[in-house]
Amino acid sequence: MKKQRSFSQKHWVAFDTKESIGLPKSLESLQEILLQNRGLGDHEAIDQFLSPSLGQLSDPFEMTDMEAAVDRIFSALQQNERIVVFGDFDTDGITATVILVWALQQLGAKVSYRIPERNTDSHGLKKEILAEIAAKKVSLVITVDCATNNQAEIDFAVSKGLDVIVTDHHALEKGRFPSAAMAVVNPHRDAPSAPWHNLSGAGVAWKVVAALAQKVFCQTPEKISELLWPLLELAAIGTISDCVPLQGENRILAKFGLEKMQNSSWDGLRRLLAEVPTPTEETIAFSIAPRLNAASRVGDVLVAVQLFLGAASSNAARIARLDRWNEERKIATEQAIAESRLQIETTAHCQVFSGEWTPGILGLLASRHAEQLGVPVVACTLRSDGKLTASARAPEGASIIAALQEQAGLFSVFGGHDGAAGFVTDPEQLEQIRCHLQSHFSLQKKADLALKVDAFVSPTLLNFALIDFLSFLAPFGAGNPQPVFGVCGVRLLQLVPMGEAKNHLRLTGVVEGESLEAVAFFADHLRENLSPGDTVDLAVTVSENTWNGERRCQLRVVDVRKS
Numbered sequence: 071m072k073k074q075r076s077f078s079q080k081h082w083v084a085f086d087t088k089e090s091i092g093l094p095k096s097l098e099s100l101q102e103i104l105l106q107n108r109g110l111g112d113h114e115a116i117d118q119f120l121s122p123s124l125g126q127l128s129d130p131f132e133m134t135d136m137e138a139a140v141d142r143i144f145s146a147l148q149q150n151e152r153i154v155v156f157g158d159f160d161t162d163g164i165t166a167t168v169i170l171v172w173a174l175q176q177l178g179a180k181v182s183y184r185i186p187e188r189n190t191d192s193h194g195l196k197k198e199i200l201a202e203i204a205a206k207k208v209s210l211v212i213t214v215d216c217a218t219n220n221q222a223e224i225d226f227a228v229s230k231g232l233d234v235i236v237t238d239h240h241a242l243e244k245g246r247f248p249s250a251a252m253a254v255v256n257p258h259r260d261a262p263s264a265p266w267h268n269l270s271g272a273g274v275a276w277k278v279v280a281a282l283a284q285k286v287f288c289q290t291p292e293k294i295s296e297l298l299w300p301l302l303e304l305a306a307i308g309t310i311s312d313c314v315p316l317q318g319e320n321r322i323l324a325k326f327g328l329e330k331m332q333n334s335s336w337d338g339l340r341r342l343l344a345e346v347p348t349p350t351e352e353t354i355a356f357s358i359a360p361r362l363n364a365a366s367r368v369g370d371v372l373v374a375v376q377l378f379l380g381a382a383s384s385n386a387a388r389i390a391r392l393d394r395w396n397e398e399r400k401i402a403t404e405q406a407i408a409e410s411r412l413q414i415e416t417t418a419h420c421q422v423f424s425g426e427w428t429p430g431i432l433g434l435l436a437s438r439h440a441e442q443l444g445v446p447v448v449a450c451t452l453r454s455d456g457k458l459t460a461s462a463r464a465p466e467g468a469s470i471i472a473a474l475q476e477q478a479g480l481f482s483v484f485g486g487h488d489g490a491a492g493f494v495t496d497p498e499q500l501e502q503i504r505c506h507l508q509s510h511f512s513l514q515k516k517a518d519l520a521l522k523v524d525a526f527v528s529p530t531l532l533n534f535a536l537i538d539f540l541s542f543l544a545p546f547g548a549g550n551p552q553p554v555f556g557v558c559g560v561r562l563l564q565l566v567p568m569g570e571a572k573n574h575l576r577l578t579g580v581v582e583g584e585s586l587e588a589v590a591f592f593a594d595h596l597r598e599n600l601s602p603g604d605t606v607d608l609a610v611t612v613s614e615n616t617w618n619g620e621r622r623c624q625l626r627v628v629d630v631r632k633s
Contacts (some may be wrong), residue, residue, distance in 0.1 A: 081520050122322045154182060165307050240485065436463040561580050576588075612626075
């Protein structure tokens with residue numbers, strides 16, 4: 071019998087097509103399935119995946135234009151030139167900025183930095199800012215996490231006497247390549263098979279520093295390590311927060327950066343991690359990144375940067391401000407979620423929400439709806455200059471940037487990735503954009519939006535032994551998702567709201583004669599469709615949760631469907 075869609079409108083696709091409770095029957099057979107699901111079929115691939123090393127990282131000079139970029143930076147160091155690092159306002163951009171600025175400071179450079187305002191500016195270089203920089207007798211601008219497609223702005227910078235090096239990881243847009251730049255270090259210029267192809271902005275910045283360290287210190291491994299080792303933590307934060315695939319070099323940077331955080335070199339990060347004994351990717355996603363992002367969403371992005379580059383004596387005050395801004399961000403996001411739900415079109419292939427919201431929360435709003443509705447979502451609002459700014463998110467299997475590229479003329483500025491993008495446009499263009507997106511995504515059947523379930527199992531296999539094995543597959547994220555397990559035939563007993571805003575649910579039920587408890591975050595909407603007594607299938611992840619010194623297995627609900 072064909073199973074119906076889940077409440078997120080996804081079809082569940084099992085790697086192992088047998089949807090039978092109790093299969094696999096042992097931890098060993100489940101381990102084998104999990105490795106096969108990740109394409110790890112031979113012993114060498116399994117060993118490299120389960121036991122990664124920094125030695126597996128490629129030579130940074132293999133990246134296109136890396137040698138030209140490093141030669142120009144090295145010349146600036148020798149000539150004592152003024153350098154400005156131009157970053158971006160999200161966590162990836164913040165960490166990329168800190169990586170490059172801190173490294174240049176250690177090498178004795180005259181370096182400062184600029185980051186645009188999230189709520190008033192768009193991503194990337196601005197002519198007016200470049201004019202200001204040129205007036206201060208700066209000779210070299212190095213971008214991080216931006217500017218691959220800022221052709222006009224870089225042409226302007228060069229006309230003002232500035233040399234520009236672009237380091238970025240965003241998709242290259244046809245006809246906008248900045249050929250006037252001294253170098254463009256972007257992994258998308260290299261073959262998709264390259265292990266660095268999906269680096270984050272922070273990852274690219276780390277590779278630039280790795281190459282620069284080789285140039286400066288020649289063959290002195292101790293000096294190179296001394297410069298690079300503290301920056302692994304920041305590369306991991308940027309990599310995990312930007313949701314780039316945790317494969318190849320990304321996974322190595324993330325894994326070793328998380329390990330380094332257990333004894334962090336950074337006072338500000340140690341304070342952020344004060345109550346976290348063992349940092350994980352979830353620590354970054356749900357604790358570190360939201361607080362760093364809150365600085366630009368509702369506060370001042372420079373506070374987040376100064377948490378790493380400023381005086382340690384002020385870090386307690388900085389973290390207090392980040393925490394306060396994060397709470398304000400949560401409130402604003404929940405209000406926007408509630409308001410935008412009134413605009414939901416049940417037959418839409420792409421949802422477009424518009425409201426009087428702070429630009430800084432648009433990405434969060436779009437992300438939440440895209441996850442719950444299973445369709446691409448665009449959230450937009452008017453800026454103070456009268457322009458419409460938008461953030462867009464798409465579930466796996468749908469490319470939002472591809473849809474925008476088809477109608478590039480509708481946007482003043484746009485850019486991003488398959489799963490996340492943004493644009494600025496004139497308000498009168500919104501209806502045409504809406505129609506285009508509806509038409510584009512109507513060609514993709516919702517059946518294409520699938521939830522991959524690693525295995526359908528008896529809940530007795532979701533135990534500490536499994537958790538211990540999963541630690542070798544971590545860190546998890548895009549490209550290396552946390553394993554999802556299907557538990558079928560759960561008879562619900564209770565659905566209890568949780569959290570200060572009551573927007574999470576604790577589900578209790580019975581399956582195979584055993585009690586089961588699971589947590590569904592941001593899932594209060596499920597109460598509209600579920601009631602005690604219903605029998606459902608749950609797609610869950612399993613992790614360890616320690617509370618009051620007690621170690622427990624926690625099941626987190628990814629999706630629900632009626633049995």
